[in-house]
Amino acid sequence: MLESLYNEIVERKEQPKEGSYTNYLFDKGLDKILKKVGEETTEVIIAAKNDQxxxxxxxxxLVYHMLxxxxxxxxxxxxxxxxxGKRQGKLSLTRDRKEIDEL
Known part of the structure; x- marks a missing residue:
């Protein structure tokens, strides 16, 4: 599913369609796309506190905007x-990670 969606997004980038939201994002550029990623990230955090x-x-x-x-x-x-794939099966030790308040 993700690969199919990604391929469709790339196709819209290469062959724009009038009125497409995806093309709107590409037309507005990187700053708009980053703004949407940030907004959607915040909405995921809020949703996680509220409702499944x-x-x-x-x-x-968020996944769409990241793609x-x-x-x-x-x-x-x-x-x-x-x-x-490089990370799969590797043990990530908490002692090797910064505390959240140190980020």
Whole structure:
């Protein structure tokens, strides 16, 4: 599903369609896309505190906008899959991570 959606987003970038929200984002550029990613991230956080159905909805919005960002930056989805693959099965020790209040 994610690959199909990503491919559709890239196709819209390469072959714009009149009235497409995806093309609106590309036309407005990186700053608009980043603003939407930030807004959607905040909405996911709020939804997580409220309602599971709302969390699913807002997460879908965030994933969509992240895919638009990747397409804008010409980063193939396969690069993300490779990075996740490198991390699979590795033990991440909490002592190796900064405390949240140190970020």
């Amino acid at each position: 159905k709302e969390l699913v909805y807002e997460t879908a919005d 638009v960002l990747l397409a804008e930056k010409n980063i193939p989805l396969s690069d993300i899959e490779k990075e996740l």
